[in-house]
Amino acid sequence: MKIDIRNARVIDPASGRDESAPVFIADGRILAIGAAPDGFRPDRTLDAKGLVACPGLVDLSARLREPGYEYRATLESEMRAAVAGGITSLACPPDTDPPLDEPGLVEMLKRRAESLRQARVYPLGALTQGLGGARIAEMGELAEAGCVGFFQADAPLADLNVLLQALRYAATFGYTVWLRPQDAQLSHGGVAHEGEVSTRLGLPPVPEVAETVAVAAILELAAATGARVHLARLSTAKGVAQVAAAKARGLAVTCDVGIHHLHLCDRDAADFNANMNLVPPLRGPRDRDALRRGLGDGTIDAVCSDHTPVDDDAKQVPFGEAEPGATGLEVFLPLLLQWGAEMKLPLPATLAAATSRAAAILGIDAGRLAPGQPADICLFDPSGHWTVSASALASQGRNSPFLGLELVGRAAVTLVDGRIVHPA
């Protein structure tokens, strides 16, 4: 299939390309941008007038809920939601049931995902067996099966020695270890950021130090072992400052933030809206602002949707009993654009945070829109308004903090491997 895309504003964040130019695609790759290759005869021409063409988004965290939680979402529904959101590559955390701690499960997930021929799926293997926190998983076997990193998700580790040894082992083979920095004891039972709002609402708090202490411990152990560490879902201003200091002293650490944490803070949960119950909890306004700046100045390497579809039954309960998380795949792009606009960033810089910079963390060949690259492309209308509603979402998860609100920007056409996967 040969496709040419006409009249789009073509943006490649990695190179800074931002121009109106035709894009020529053949055999799943980008053949050329600008001048047509000799003898190029497209099977299909896409008129992308008014649209931006950028690399398909790379999402560092999307829970697809398979295996084990098919009542919350299925691969079919979530893969459709991903491409509807302009996402062409995604990493999925290992907190499925059973967790992704053995190669057979990883292979099956990859095979199922590939058979749907939509976004590319990059599983993160469990750091410990069963995510139990005590015995490290078979990282070698899992890497061979296709895992791009090892993650403990939201499950606690038994103690710091397990973390030390896991980092040593991973460092031996050059694997990246993903950790969500939150001390399990200090956050035990907590559901909301400790501060004025948790005090008003009487919600069990998660103190800021739960993150500070965990980040400090992880950074010291990373320095001691030489392991490559990725901190998933920073939530506090302190955490951003800690990472900035670690990077300044040359530590091989990367980090990300969830898209909702760039826009929301604890005050947004002040009416007990269970869709605001997220992990990590929405922090204070100053934390939110530090996260926004940190992503802008590169302290935070990338932003992710942290897509977590939750069924209504698990959200229509009191705030503290609600299953945490928000559906994210389809609000990812508009919320990214909103952050960039509010930060007054040029569009290429905005898009870099969810394309080339995210791909670099995963170490995958994605997130670029340049000749020779895989033709994973998102065409979006930067001024297309739409209202977040249950019927507007392809994801089975309708648990959005933005339900009923209008967002700007939505993928019009998504290509993966040179094929149009959205609209279906």
Add this chain to the structure above:
Amino acid sequence: MRNLQLDAQGRLVHLLSTEGLPRETIQHILDTASQFVSVNAREVKKVPLLRGVSIFNVFFENSTRTRTTFEIAAKRLSADVINLNIGASSTAKGESLLDTVWNLQAMDADMFVVRHKEAGAPHLIARHVKPGVHVVNAGDGRHAHPTQGLLDAYTIRHYKRDFANLAVAIVGDVLHSRVARSDIHALKTLGVPDVRVVGPKTLLPAGAERLGVRVFHDLADGIRDCDVIITLRLQNERMSGPLLPSAGEFFKAYGLTPERLAVARPDAIVMHPGPLNRGVEIDSGVADGGHSVIMPQVTFGIAVRMAVMAILAGNA
């Protein structure tokens, strides 16, 4: 954000928290309660205001005392009262909170009095009941216990007449206390200029000063020249552990004794939401002494709950 407790005309439709209640609404509740105080002093303690109204006491967390006061209040208004201890039934069978409520609503409940261990549970219910069905929060987690806050305000007004020049200290486990939160919001709204919280750092919530109170860690400083002292109950399970070394050490630092009370105003009143832990947060000499208004609080509590129910049902 719409205030769930009020309708478009500003009338009270649910009582979920004292936070966000207009001053006039609180005053109306207190004024109505004072009329019911006289009913309660009569030989026939019953008025036919809520005849035919079905009130369901739905307690997801056990409580004999609070449930009883609501029951008495409803019966004195001639309502039909149904008590449900859900802790021991539906949810134990896996039924969701909303399913339970919808089932009871189908039995033509007019009002739910709800206690739940989770903060915000009554708000969730209020958002899902039919128009015309009212929800009264009888305590949700650490969040709110608005009828207690209102009866405390009533008691203070009864003894002090006016809120304008008062200093009120709330002493003890503020962190876990829904009563403290409801007292603070009610008293600030009514115009008390000096509300204080007193306790060790382990028992005071983060950002307490943002609620408009002054924070003290020393009991004498905290209650000096106060007109009202509200002592809070310290739960057994918190008396020793990471928050406190022992009940004895807590009493030494924060227990209200007649000697310590001497730094407060000579006409200070001492309140307690009950049940009392004598020798932990309060000395018997104070609990049973001349400053104590703990028993009148209980009596006024019935009238305040009658007022809330009557107003919600549109009959006061």
